[in-house]
Amino acid sequence: MPPYRIELAGQGALTEGLLPPAITMPMRLLSPRSLAQIAGVALVPVWLWGCGAATTPPEAETAPEAETAATPETGGGELTIRANGEDFVRQGFTSKDGWEINFDHVYVTLAEVTAYQSDPAFDAEAGGTPVAETQVALEDPTTVDLAAGDETADPVLVGTLEAPAGRYNALSWKLVPAESGPAAGYPLMLQGTATKDGETIDFILKISPDLGFVCGDFVGDERKGILESGAAADLEATFHFDHLFGDGEAPPEDDINIGALGFDPLAALASDGSLEVDSEGLEAGLAAEDYAKLLEILPSLGHVGEGHCDETELS
Numbered sequence: 001m002p003p004y005r006i007e008l009a010g011q012g013a014l015t016e017g018l019l020p021p022a023i024t025m026p027m028r029l030l031s032p033r034s035l036a037q038i039a040g041v042a043l044v045p046v047w048l049w050g051c052g053a054a055t056t057p058p059e060a061e062t063a064p065e066a067e068t069a070a071t072p073e074t075g076g077g078e079l080t081i082r083a084n085g086e087d088f089v090r091q092g093f094t095s096k097d098g099w100e101i102n103f104d105h106v107y108v109t110l111a112e113v114t115a116y117q118s119d120p121a122f123d124a125e126a127g128g129t130p131v132a133e134t135q136v137a138l139e140d141p142t143t144v145d146l147a148a149g150d151e152t153a154d155p156v157l158v159g160t161l162e163a164p165a166g167r168y169n170a171l172s173w174k175l176v177p178a179e180s181g182p183a184a185g186y187p188l189m190l191q192g193t194a195t196k197d198g199e200t201i202d203f204i205l206k207i208s209p210d211l212g213f214v215c216g217d218f219v220g221d222e223r224k225g226i227l228e229s230g231a232a233a234d235l236e237a238t239f240h241f242d243h244l245f246g247d248g249e250a251p252p253e254d255d256i257n258i259g260a261l262g263f264d265p266l267a268a269l270a271s272d273g274s275l276e277v278d279s280e281g282l283e284a285g286l287a288a289e290d291y292a293k294l295l296e297i298l299p300s301l302g303h304v305g306e307g308h309c310d311e312t313e314l315s
Contacts, residue, residue: 215303
């Protein structure tokens with residue numbers, strides 16, 4: 001005989017699934033008094049479940065509209081892009097071959113600056129492009145001076161845009177020729193002085209090759225690119241000029257110095273304490289191996305903090 005079915009007023013049917021296994025028994029074994037006891041016991045777990053939940057029936061619960069609108073997926077904020085030449089540019093440094101270098105201007109012209117919410121996270125060392133459903137871009141070229149301000153100046157503003165909230169964990173940009181101004185016609189121009197053993201050289205280096213960088217997540221003391229709805233966040237295109245000149249504070253056998261050009265090859269091109277040269281002049285004046293090293297170094301200038309980038313274009 002099937003288990004007994006009980007219906008109580010206002011409670012609906014209590015099937016055997018709601019009865020404790022020990023009290024599920026054939027109907028012939030149950031007296032009216034036993035049935036009343038079973039009904040009372042069966043109600044206990046149902047009543048306890050009701051205390052553990054909200055007083056509102058589950059089917060009546062809905063998420064407040066304001067809470068949904070505040071989620072990062074549906075909001076937006078202000079994303080700022082900055083460029084940073086680090087302390088090497090703002091404060092000066094000693095090259096691997098002993099030249100004290102100070103910059104008056106370091107002009108870079110950035111174009112197609114694009115921030116991505118990449119999923120999976122982009123690995124610059126593996127190459128390729130970020131896989132992102134959300135990306136925002138500053139399309140117009142912008143020339144900035146990485147040496148602007150004093151020694152404590154903040155990284156230079158490139159641009160600000162409205163962007164969907166979320167985590168921007170990849171950044172790409174191109175260096176293109178400046179359309180106007182002191183660096184017109186060149187993607188990268190460095191102007192400053194180099195001093196060694198009482199000799200000072202005023203230099204202007206005009207670098208022609210267009211460069212493109214695609215980078216992963218910013219690596220530094222603070223996380224960047226985490227944009228919450230109604231808030232602001234920033235990303236940074238970082239340039240490591242110690243890759244070009246080396247670092248006199250690092251051991252000679254350090255990788256940064258082994259791979260760097262230094263300033264001696266450039267000083268050899270100076271005349272009467274002055275050097276103004278473009279890429280064509282560098283190709284003609286430098287030893288072949290030094291010019292080849294220069295071309296190898298340029299793609300390594302772009303970083304995101306200490307995070308690496310993949311160079312995608314060298315012309």
